[in-house]
Amino acid sequence: MTSIIKLHCLSGAGDESPPCYVLQIDEFKFLLDCGWDEKFDIDFIKELKRHVNSIDAVLLSHSDPLHLGALPFAVGQLGLNCPIYATLPVYKMGQMFMYDLYQSHRNVSDFDLFTLDDVDAAFDRITQLKYNQSVDMKGKGHGLRITPIPAGHSLGGTVWRIVAPGEEDIVYAPDFNHKKERHLNGCEIEKIMRPSLLLLGAANADYVQQRRRMRDEKLMTTILSTLRGGGCVLVCTDTAGRVLELAHMLDQLWRNKDSGLVAYSLLLLSNVSYNVLEFAKSQVKWMSDKLTRAFEGARSNPFALRHLQLCHSVVEVTRTPGPKVVLASFPDLEVGFARDLFLLWAPNHLNSIVLTARTSPGTLARDLIEKGGDRTIELTVKRRVRLEGAELEDFLQQQRIKINNSIKEEAGGVSSDSESEGELEMYVVTGRHDIPVRHDTRPTGCFKSNKRHHAMYPFHEERTRSDDYGEIIRPEDYRLAEIVDAEGEIRDVPPAPPPKQEPDEEMLEIPSKCVTSVRQVAVRASVQYIELEGRCDGESLLRLVAHAKPRAVVALRARPHAVHTLSKHCESEGIEKVFTPNKGETIDATTESHIYQVKLTDALVSGLAWRAAGDAELAWLSAVVAERARPRDADTEERADDELMSLEPTRGERGTAHCASFINSVRLSELRAHLARLGLNAEFSGGALECCNGTIAIRRLENGRVALEGVLSEEYYKVRELLYDQFAIV
Known part of the structure; x- marks a missing residue:
């Protein structure tokens, strides 16, 4: 059985943008990498948002932002909710990459595209795999299997091998290095031989590497x-x-x-x-x-x-x-x-x-x-830079207002409308933890007394602010005594005087602002x-393609000249299909030329009569191809699904009779064993299976079918019934 394979290039096609692709195999969709460039291109995010709800699994090949930089944003902001697969080093080192990237931006700007919580949430969803560990997909991905293969280039770097139903072998190799390095082995090229489809990172196809x-x-x-x-x-x-x-x-x-x-x-x-x-x-x-x-x-x-x-x-x-x-x-x-x-x-x-x-x-x-x-x-x-002068005073004033408002809200939280109001009135909080006392505590009837009360043993306890993990750390307590100015010179910084504030006011962080200048x-x-990227060079890349002998190649993340070099080499090696998509394009890489994907309507499925055939079930289908009914308010994000045609029951012919089809390939040796169990002697003679003293013969014809010949008798019908049991008749 052949699968329908489509590749939508969200990024990383026809140019040097980061790799990010949606690989669709029948109904299952893989997101191959989720990279983001150094400029944080928002147009790429808009394209990713259209597909994020239909993604069934994410495969990460390397740990740098070029391959997974947009993953925290996709999980934290776009709601990407599906299994994510990567090796252990990609999980560990990828988290370090994103921590460093986030903190580097926060050091100089008000970076808000994603937070450290988004990074943690994204990496918590990763299923960590070992090299050559195969994982079977579930649900609508039944029959799909993924396997990570060492790629070189980076610690834990992966070439993904995807086996689809029908033994369709897809290899995704965006960045790899066949040479051994000081701390890494090279790519295991022998494990990616003769794939049906090779998704190849061809950025270095025309690059001459220095020794x-x-x-x-x-x-x-x-x-x-x-x-x-x-x-x-x-x-x-x-x-x-x-x-x-x-x-x-x-x-x-x-x-x-x-x-x-x-x-x-x-x-x-x-x-x-x-x-x-x-x-x-x-x-x-x-x-x-x-x-x-x-x-x-x-x-x-x-x-x-x-x-x-x-x-x-x-x-x-x-x-x-x-x-x-x-x-x-x-x-x-x-x-x-x-x-x-x-x-x-x-x-x-x-x-x-x-x-x-x-x-x-x-x-x-x-x-x-x-x-x-x-x-x-x-x-x-x-x-x-730190706030100074009037800006610092304004910031502190805003902090005081917030703290005072929070204190008032807490102090006003005690309600006087309680069941024992007279009793509670003796302990109304006037300050923070003051115990009030009344002159006369005797009840004066059913009406509440309006006599004033005063505080006994007044005491103001400083409130300790804390978070979920304990007391909040004051950064200014650990501030360095010196900093480096813009010219690189160290100058002493006198300790900042403590601002005038309430006893329980506390600074959560050093007041600062971001400034931008042109220099x-x-x-x-x-x-x-000095090139130290650790990627396969042009000569080795072309040799790998000739050695792997894929049936089809997709050139990814390559400039036009590199794409031309790879295409010309593939033609010389006899590779018929070479796809060179551009950013935003979708290619159909299905192996068979006359295969289409359709939807089965409920009206059609409800009338099918299923027959068991080994581990599967078969049914005869008589239908016509028609356009799917599309709602007027259909979301444009689902237009890819709307393009699929549907099968509708044939008008006036639903349930009509048809010539029976026999599904199976019968072995005469197994049939002979069945006949023996029924007490019918059978022997091979002249290429046919003869039984019942030669009155009945079962022979295989040139077209592969099985013919039953003999005298009509009770044994004849027993043999025919046994023969029919070997098939699934639909």
Whole structure:
């Protein structure tokens, strides 16, 4: 049986936008990755919103925002509610990516697209899988099976293999690396051989990659020359993906005493650097065979990096004396500590900026790669500053008003309309916890006394504010005594005087605001692009396609020239179907050419007579294809379903007789065993099964059918009945 396969490209087709696709197999819909670009394109979200309610499962291939950046928004804001599948490292490191991304934006702007609660809610829905662990889909996905295969490129990176009913084998490989690296094995290419459909990330189809040895020598030369010249090196990398390869490689260089690097500092700077390294230590079994054997033999963790210092702010970096190498996030230089250090170090000609990835067009890193440095560029600088002067007073005044209003609401919460009003009047709260006393406590009849009362033992207890987990922490109590100004100089900051407030008033966070300015930045530092993405290069990509021999290929996330290179290569290898969709297009990748998807109406199904055929049931169907009745107020989001035709009962022919169809392939050897159990002797003679002393013969014809010949008798009808029982007759 052949499945109907369609791929809708929400993003990541015909250009370098992040991968996000809806793969429909019959009635089941997979969301393949859920990436978001550095600019947080809202048009992409509008397109995703149209499909979010029809998604049945999400498959995540890598842990960076390029592959799952929009997942917290989809779950927290759009209401995506379906199973999500990923490997354990993608689950752990993906969460670190999103934490770092969110905090980096919150440090300089009022970021509100998603919250940390949205991140936690999204990752709580992930079902963690191991490599080569197959999972069967349920419900309308019955018969579908997904399997994660090692992809290289990043820790836990996945190539997804989807087996559909009818042995349709679909492979989704957006980013992979066939070469072994220091901390990762390569992609297991032998497990993706001869798929029916290959969804291939073809961004590098025309890319000529520099040899690994020359690349490492270039990085080493840049670092040594800069440090010995008294400058600092900024290596722009990601949070928890490719940074592991870089950190492991540089720490090994620092361990080599002959390199002379021990005299300099090696720093890892991100909001979650400590957590990333701790998670890496616990995921050695997901790494290369070499590191796994070393860990099992010497019990030495490859990510117990002795020379790597962990930092969580620019202040910690500037406090580190002397020339230094800093691995900072993010590689696009649009936000994060890498951008902050770029603004500080770019004007100094002694420093070096190392770019490790070709990020999306329009980002600062991409602009530096294409146009180089040694020029003055105009940048929008965002930062968060503390409130001062009149702004601070206005903020504090608003806080006082809110607190006073809350106190009044709490004080007025005690009602005097109670069953024992006379008794309660003695204990009315006048202040906060004052005990009032009356001059005369004797009852004066059925009317309430209007005598005034005064407070006895007045005491004002300071109220402790707390959240669900205990007392709220006051950030100002832990404020650093010094900060770094825009030019990178450390200046002392006197402790802020405590504002005049009520005893129970409390500041939940340091008052601040976000300001934006435009600066002219003179890029005098050396800007080097050293490709450390860990993706398959063009030559290897084309060889992989020729080796895998897929029946059909879909080129994803590739520029026009790369698409042309891949298409031309597929034609030379005899691959007939090569799809090159653009963003927003839907392709029909169904294997069979004459197969259509229709809806069965209730009127049609109710009149079917089902017959058992092994584990399945069959019925004869006589119907005509008609357009589905479409309500006038149908939502445009469901127009894809409305395009399906429906089957209606044939007018005047419902339930009419038809020629019987026999469904099954009978084996004469099994039929002989059945006849023996009934006491009828049967022997093979001349290719036919003869029974009842040769009076009845059962033979197979050239067209595959079975013929019954013989003398009409009681035994003849017994044999015929037994023969009919071997079929499902509809």
